[in-house]
Amino acid sequence: MELDGRAWRPNPNGLRYRVVAEQGWDHWSGSESRDHITADDQGLIFAVDGDGALTTSLLNRRDDSWPILGDVIDTGWDQYDRIFAGGEGVLYAQRPDSTLLRFQYHHSSQRWLEYAQPAGHGWDYSHLFSIGADLVYGVDEESGDLVRHRWDREIEDWEPGENHRTVVGTGWSGFEHITADGAVCTYDFSDLPRSTVPDSDRSRSLTPTEDADGLMRLYFTESSGRLFEAWQSSPSDPTRFGYTPLGRDARFAAHPSAVQRSNGETSLVAQHRDSSIWGASRVDGDWGDFSPLGGWTPGPAQLVETTDGTVTAFAVTEDGRLLHREQHPAPGAKVRWWPLGGAELTSDLTVVAEGDQIHVVVRDDQGSFHLVTAEDGTAITWTTLPGHGFEGSASLTIDSAGQWRLLARGADDRIHELRESTLSAGWSSVGDQEFVGSPAAIVRAGDRTTLVARGADDYLYVAVQDALDDSRYGEWTQLIDRRTGMVYRTSTDAAVLRNAAGYLLISFLDLADELYVFRSAYPDAIGVASEPVSAADEETDEPLTEFDGGPVELTEVR
Structure with missing residues (x-):
């Protein structure tokens, strides 16, 4: 129904209402659930279903369709006796002990802007409702007074006054139901989240995972914004991959993030160029559709x-x-x-x-x-x-004793380390070489940490924790294909993965979006056990800095 001045505007059929949904809403018709449904000033319907889930629904009034219907945004709302909207995305919820809580949900970005903000006790009114802009009205059944409260967002409390309320009417007792137009008053919500242009930093464009067969899978974005999945097609060759584009015609910013789940599924998120986060899952080898997850953040999700x-x-x-x-x-x-x-x-x-x-x-x-x-x-x-002036992202590792260490690039462009076990000693420099990227660190067998970082010359360098003195690292060694002696420039930071067999895999992209993968020449057990090294390698100071690899041969699979 729509108001036209003081009267309801009739529809073409002569009725002053129209049916927009013929089924699915009977749960809220009973007296026990009538206070569990409300709508904000944008027409977004909030309702608590029979399982206690808070849902949202939105009607398209042009064609009476429901682009959003019963979308669960939270659970556990059966703990409240009553909910009512108080503005765009603003919800008030009342507990049985008359405690009132304030919430604010931003539908477009799918964000909770405020959650369960205490709004006082003693809200034992027979009716509670709002006309928007955090103006809350209640009926004091004993006196018959209609009282008004207003929540001040600046001080996060009710406006001053006797009992924080103003009497605006009398003779309001005895009504069975009272409601109001929740869009009469509105706030200037210019501070609500808005889509933005994502960060243009492409230094972190790849995410590696290991599948159930022990083979590497890579997720990366090209400069054009296309998102790809690439998978190692040969266990013996780290540079042969099949690939397929993901997300159809969508265009993404840098750095997708993926996890190979313990149940065998793969979860993936990537940031769309409109700054929203999109997500998809691979189940039984097949990718589902990407769906927008809101967010509207300047950088990607992890x-x-x-x-x-x-x-x-x-x-x-x-x-x-x-x-x-x-x-x-x-x-x-x-x-x-x-x-x-x-x-x-x-x-x-x-x-x-x-x-x-x-x-x-x-x-x-x-x-x-x-x-x-x-x-x-x-x-x-x-x-x-401790410390300041660091650049880029840090790399965090946790050893077998549960102790963390942090690696990051300092203001002097050197890589520095901070250890939980020696926190009071502060940061220490890992060598004197200067870098332009963020380091990647990974713990290998024997709790030995390997570092990979992009140098000022855009080549990757590797440093390995000393096997005898864990407070030291070996020299930074350029990442070289030991078979050919070839080195390759990178335009991204290194993405690193230690596979189940103990090999370290390093991947990166160059300026032309060409993919490179290197695999350590030996499993990392060689650095902690008596496993022999071949005579040809006896002069090598640190076998864990030796790698095979180079440009990846990609074969598209549709």
């Missing part, structure tokens, strides 16, 4: 899987806050983008799982790193690490 099988994405907002979203959630999970906190953060982040915990290292705009440990969707620790 995926990680915890031991319970949950896959979580992390990203940073335009105002520098850390977000997370569970991609394959268990019941009760956070199925939209949730704020974890922070301020003035950049999109340079790294995520690593340790059991059911996730460690996130993110750089702020002053070049300092923050280490965030999250569990069950909550940041349980947030530590600002």
Whole structure:
């Protein structure tokens, strides 16, 4: 129904209403569920279904279609007796003890902007409703007063007044139902998320994984924005790959993120050029369609899987806050983008799982790193690490004793290391060589860390932790194909993967988007065990810096 002045505007059929859905809404017709459905000033319907899930639906009034219908955005809302909208995406929810909580959900970016903000106790009114702009009305059944409250977003509290309320009418007791037009008053919501132009940094354009057969799979974007999956087609040759484009005609920014899940599926996210995050899964060898996941972040998202099988994405907002979203959630999970906190953060982040915990290292705009440990969707620790002036992303590793170490490029363009075990000693330089990219670090057998970084000459260099003195690293060694002596320039940082057989695989792209893959000449057990090295290699100081590889031979498979 639509108002025309003081009267309902009739439809062409002469009725003052029209049916827009003939079934599926009976759950909310009963008195026990009538207070579990509401609509904001944009026409977005919020409803709590029979399982306690909060859903959204949106009617296209031009053709009475439902582009969004019953989309679950949260769970556990059966704990509330009543919900009502208070503005664009603004929801108030009342608990049985009369506690009121404020929420704000941004539909287009699929973000929770505010979640369960306490809004006071004692809301024992017989009716609660809003006319928008956080103007909340209630009926004091005992006195019959109609009272008004207004939430002040600046101070995150109700406007001052006696009991934070103003009496605006009398004689309102005895009504069975009261409602109001929720779009009468509106806020200036110019601070809501908007799509933006993604960061143009292509230094991190590849993500490697290992499939169930022990073969490498690579996900990367070309300069044109096309997204590809490439898979190793020969176990004995690291430079032979099949490939296929993903996402059809969509165009993506750099750095897709993928995880090979413990159940055999693959989860993938990539940032579209409109700054939204898109996601897809490969199940039983077949890719499903890409679907937009909102986000609208200036940089890409990073995926990680915890031991319970949950896959979580992390990203940073335009105002520098850390977000997370569970991609394959268990019941009760956070199925939209949730704020974890922070301020003035950049999109340079790294995520690593340790059991059911996730460690996130993110750089702020002053070049300092923050280490965030999250569990069950909550940041349980947030530590600002020493030092500032760092550039790019850090690389985080965790050894067999559960001790972390961080590698990053400093203001002097050298690679520096910070260890949990010697945190008070601060950062130490790994050699004197200067670099332009972010380092990639990986723990190999015997807790020996291998570093790969892009030098100022755009060649990759490798350094390996000393086998006898773990406080030292060997010299930086240029990445060379030991068979031919060839070296290749890169336009991206290295993507590294240690496979199940103990080999290190390094991949990168050049300026022409040509793909290169190198595999270590030996499994890393050679660095910690008595495994012999052939006579031809006896003069090599560090066998773990020897690699075979070069340009990849790609064969398209449709």
